[in-house]
Amino acid sequence: MAEKAFGAIELGGTKTFVMIAKDKTNIYSRKIFPTLSPNQTISDITNFFKDETNSLDLELASIGIGSFGPLDLDPESKTFGYITSTPKEGWQFTNLKGKIEESLQIPAAIDTDVNASALGEFRSLLKQDIDSFVYITIGTGIGGGFIINRELVHGLVHPEFGHIRIPHNKRMDPFPGICPYHRDCFEGLASGPALEERWHMTAEMLPKEHMAWELEADYISLALMNLICTVSPQKIILGGGVMHQLHLFKKIYQKTQRYLNNYIKSKYLDEQIRDLIMPPKLKDNSGIFGALHLAIDTNK
Amino acid sequence: MAEKAFGAIELGGTKTFVMIAKDKTNIYSRKIFPTLSPNQTISDITNFFKDETNSLDLELASIGIGSFGPLDLDPESKTFGYITSTPKEGWQFTNLKGKIEESLQIPAAIDTDVNASALGEFRSLLKQDIDSFVYITIGTGIGGGFIINRELVHGLVHPEFGHIRIPHNKRMDPFPGICPYHRDCFEGLASGPALEERWHMTAEMLPKEHMAWELEADYISLALMNLICTVSPQKIILGGGVMHQLHLFKKIYQKTQRYLNNYIKSKYLDEQIRDLIMPPKLKDNSGIFGALHLAIDTNK
DSSP: OOEEEEEEEEEOSSEEEEEEEEETTEEEEEEEEEOOOHHHHHHHHHHHHHHHHHHHTEEEEEEEEEEOSOBOOOTTSTTTTOBOSOSSTTOTTBOHHHHHHHHHTSOEEEEEHHHHHHHHHHHTOSOOOOOEEEEEEESSSEEEEEEETTEEOOOSSOOOGGGOOOOOOTTTOOOOOOBTTTBSSHHHHHSHHHHHHHHSSOTTTSOTTSHHHHHHHHHHHHHHHHHHHHHOOSEEEEESGGGGOTTHHHHHHHHHHHHHTTOSOOGGGTTTHHHHEEOOTTGGGHHHHHHHHHHHHHTO | OOEEEEEEEEEOSSEEEEEEEEETTEEEEEEEEEOOOHHHHHHHHHHHHHHHHHHHTEEEEEEEEEEOSOBOOOTTSTTTTOBOSOSSTTOTTBOHHHHHHHHHTSOEEEEEHHHHHHHHHHHTOSOOOOOEEEEEEESSSEEEEEEETTEEOOOSSOOOGGGOBOOOOTTTOOOOOOBTTTBSBHHHHHSHHHHHHHHSSOTTTSOTTSTHHHHHHHHHHHHHHHHHHHHOOSEEEEESGGGGOTTHHHHHHHHHHHHHTTOSOOGGGTTTHHHHEEOOTTGGGHHHHHHHHHHHHTTO
C-alpha cells in the first residue's frame, strides 16, 4: 500500500515551489519552476504531484497552498480559494484551490504567502509558548503574516501590513513613493522596487555604507514601532529579498528602540531585542514549509 | 443559602465603578466613587462588596477588574496583577489583584481597561461570528483593546495603540504634539488634552464647524487605516470622551475611505462602512460590563 504523504505549494509571482513530504524532516521530493499562465502553472503543479506520487509510491492525504494574492479566504464566499483582483496578468479570478482539488481529487488548504511563511517560521520555533507572532516580508512588495492567540489572522479580508502609513519627512527624503494606491505608504517607501527607483541601484548593488540603508532602517523601524504598539508581538521575523542585507538588523534594533523611547518596558525591547526581531530561521523556505503545515493541519 | 453573583470593577484614573450582578441583565447593585490613594480606593472597593453582599444575601464567586495601567499581565511574573510604572501618583507598583483577592477571599481576573471595554462591547454583539474585533478609546488618552481569534490579545506587554506613529503634516498642523515619550504619535496629536492644548478649548466647547474636527478626523482615519491594514478587523468600536462628538463619525468614514483608496475590496470598507466602524453600544458602560464578563469567564 502506498505510504501517506502531504503536498505543499508556494505560488509566487515569478516562481512556484512544490514539495512532497511526510513531515518537516521527511521530504520525498521538491521542485521549483517559473510561474507562467494559470493553465500552464496549475498543470505543472498537478503533473508534479501525479508523477512523483506515482514513481515514489506515495498517496497524498491533502495539499497546502501559500499563494500571492489578493485571495478570497472567506469560506462562505462563492469565490473561496480564488486569486481575485491581482495585477498579475491572466491570473485575475483564478480558482486556484478548486482547480487543484479537482485535478488531484484531494482536499487543499489555502492561505496567503505571508501567512504560510508565518506558519512555517512559527512552527520552527523551539519554544512554543508564544501566542503572538508576526512574519514580515520586505522584498518586491511588503506584507505581514500574523499568528495571534496561536492562530493565523484572517479578519475581514486579510492584513495588508505593507500599506500602513508612516511619517515621511519629505525634506529629508523627497522621493514621493511608488505605491499606485497610496504613494508613500510603507511599501511605497521601503520595498525593493522603491529602493531601486529612489537610488537607481538594486538592493544587492547598494553598498553597505550608502545612506539608503539608514533611511530604509528608519522606515522599517517606524513600521515595527506601529506593529509593536498595535499587537505587542512576542516574536517578529523580518524576511524577504531586502532583508538579505543582514547589516540592516543592527540599525533596525537601534532605531526601533529610539522611536519607542523606553515607553514600553520589556527586556525584549531593551537588551534582548535581538531575540524579539530576527531573520527567518528557514531562510527562503518559510513559505513552502508553512504550506506543508497547512496541509498537515487539515488532517488533524 | 446566599445566591451566587459576580463582582466587577472598572478602575479609572479619576473614577472607579463597581457592580454586583448575576449576569449582564441581572444587576444587584452598582456604585461610582472617585479614585483616590490606593489604600483608600481599594478599601472603598472591598467595603462596597462586603456590605452589599451582606445586605443582599449574595455570595461572590469571583471578581473581574478592568484597570488603568500599565499593568503586569504575565501570569508567570512575580508582580502579576500589579499596576506598574504608572504616572498616577502613589499608584506605582500597587498589587491591585492581590490586595482585592486577599481582602475578599475570592479569585479575581484582571485586564486593561480597554481590553475590558473591548470584551464588554464584543459580548454585546448580536452576531457572534466575528473573530477580529477592536475597541479604541479616544479621550484623556488613546488606547486599543483587541479581540483576535475570539480571545483578548495580550502579547509581549500589552498593545499601546495610542502610541503608533502616523503622518503629521507640520505645515498644515504646526502643533508639536503632547506625548512626553513620542511628541506627535497618535495620542500626542489627537487625544482630548492634545485638542485642548492646540485649540485652547475642550472638545465639548469646540463648535461642530471648527476646523479642529477636520484635523481630528484626519488623524483618527490615518490610525484606522493602519489598524485595518494590520489586523483587518471585522468590527471597530470608537469610544471615549472625544468620540461623544458623534458628528466625527461621518468625517471618519469619508476620510478612511479616501486614505484606503479602494485598495482593499470589501463592502464594509465601501457602502457598509457604518457597520464596520461604530460608537459603543453600551455607551460608557463597556468597561464595567467587560469586567463582569472577566469575572464570569473565570468560572467557566
